[in-house]
Amino acid sequence: MENSAINDGGLRERKRAQTRAAISAVARSLTAQHGLNGFTVEEACEQAGISRRTFFNYFHTKEDAVIGSFSDELPEDALEAFNRNPDRAAGTISGSLLSALRHFTLAVLERSTVSPSEIRQLIAAVKAEPQLLGRLTREGEVRERQFAELIASREGLAADHAEIVMAAAVFGAVTKKTSQQFFSEENTEPYRELLDRNLHAARTLFAQALDTHPVEPQKDQP
Template identity: 30%
Template structure:
């Protein structure tokens, strides 16, 4: 299990409240008017902040949907795994812990569904997701390179990382497009099992 994170200071808690207010306002406006018809200045007004504040937290409108202040949780959890564990074993455990934390509440799961619905229906959000996954892949490759002694540019390592990211993406898409009753962490673990055992 990952170690509990220290309680955030006052400044970080205020920043988190601002992020949540912007995101909540955006999702409400997206539901009312549609993603494309919603302007950033309207999101700012609804969240009671300035447009420049929105852009400080989220450089693009797509980032309101996709950007997460917890983006580094997976790398942190993976680095905390015992060094002797095989890469896939360590990664499965890290993903399981992080997913359980991120989607532990009904509210978090509902937000994930709204996010992935936008990914499936808005081309700009889907394109931004692919860019974000590329960034995540580079960070994950660096973490795995440190664990395995390989270069981040090693072909086998890059193939492994690409397969992991594809498994995570397809788990999320399958979960939302099929309105899957299985909790998302269990569905992700099932996808990673497929990488371990193959199709049978």
């Protein structure tokens, strides 16, 4: 009986995810073609094969439907693995943080239900309706703060600690660039390979010695 209930719950959630994705796909397609003001909720419902009531069960506005739902809960086992820190050091980040961030990112992405085609649909909609970029930027800023708090919790440091702030910013920049490459039309490489290449490139830069002496201005040649 318990297994049946679990299976039924999983099936319902999959159906909900499929419906949500179908609504977003239609909303993005219509936005890319006509802009947000170029179609009605009723037209989106007709193309998605749903009722107006169903639409509003999933999304409050057309803009919400276009943005979609990319904030699924993080896998619990991935979070548990990330938070295990065997070499936490006082007052500084641990030596295992970079590897932990890599494993965590791959675990989350490889279980994500968001497909490359969904991302490309969103990009096309944003190009047609630039006002959506502001919404995505705001949501990105919220996720960046949450990411810094997640790292801070693992490391036992404050979220505004300089090393936590930079770890979140630099790793976030690497994963952002990796996602841009992975979701591009011409890409044929797995996300894992792209991420590792970009992380190695970043490590090459930051492994360089930092000369903090002031640069002397060059004197004009006589």
